[in-house]
Amino acid sequence: MSTDIHPPLDTATAIRARRSVPYGRLSAEQPELPDALIWTLLEAAHWAPSHGNTQPWRFGVFTGAGRARLADVLAASLAEHKGVTDAAEVAELRATQQETQAKAPVWIVVAAQTPASTKFPSYEEDWAAAAAMQNLLLAARSHGLGSKWITSAALMHPTTLPALGFEEGCRPIGMLYLAQVEEWPEGRRDPVAQKVLWVRE
Numbered sequence: 001m002s003t004d005i006h007p008p009l010d011t012a013t014a015i016r017a018r019r020s021v022p023y024g025r026l027s028a029e030q031p032e033l034p035d036a037l038i039w040t041l042l043e044a045a046h047w048a049p050s051h052g053n054t055q056p057w058r059f060g061v062f063t064g065a066g067r068a069r070l071a072d073v074l075a076a077s078l079a080e081h082k083g084v085t086d087a088a089e090v091a092e093l094r095a096t097q098q099e100t101q102a103k104a105p106v107w108i109v110v111a112a113q114t115p116a117s118t119k120f121p122s123y124e125e126d127w128a129a130a131a132a133m134q135n136l137l138l139a140a141r142s143h144g145l146g147s148k149w150i151t152s153a154a155l156m157h158p159t160t161l162p163a164l165g166f167e168e169g170c171r172p173i174g175m176l177y178l179a180q181v182e183e184w185p186e187g188r189r190d191p192v193a194q195k196v197l198w199v200r201e
Contacts, residue, residue: 014142019185021146023103027180030105032063037143038106038178044139045110050128051120057132057173060109060164062101070107071097073164077157097154104177108136111161111170122171129173137176146181149174 062070075094084090112129114122140147151174161170
């Protein structure tokens with residue numbers, strides 16, 4: 001598959017075409033992605049809405065050897081979550097995690113940070129960061145990249161974000177990978193009319 005950046009999809013097409021892409025649908029060959037493209041996707045995420053324009057989203061980008069750092073932290077958090085202390089078992093968790101991180105050239109961790117001076121509840125900052133995550137997913141699909149919103153026990157563990165270098169008080173919203181896709185999954189939705197309460201008077 002070509003690694004050239006194709007003309008971005010229009011918004012409506014990107015929304016309908018975005019899918020959570022399983023690892024098995026990713027291309028076997030995963031070349032590095034240009035930094036300029038990653039910045040383009042992050043910029044799209046950065047324009048998400050936030051109450052009071054607090055802009056609470058924070059992003060950790062892991063590429064190249066940085067993916068091993070992410071894998072090590074996730075493995076350590078998972079070991080603590082599971083109560084695993086045996087060195088061999090911890091090493092196995094680390095090897096499995098490193099294998100996972102190697103499947104995609106870019107991993108992005110998204111977190112929410114409540115500003116010290118905010119008058120808004122923290123859940124509003126979480127919602128804003130979730131909106132930034134959605135912008136990121138849609139922008140990735142628009143540029144022909146697969147991704148998946150992941151909220152694993154390892155990522156959500158309280159030790160993970162500090163170990164990755166996030167500022168104090170950040171809360172994990174999720175992480176995603178960016179990768180070339182071999183075969184796109186098809187989406188399915190029930191009729192939208194089933195989900196709508198429409199009051200006209």
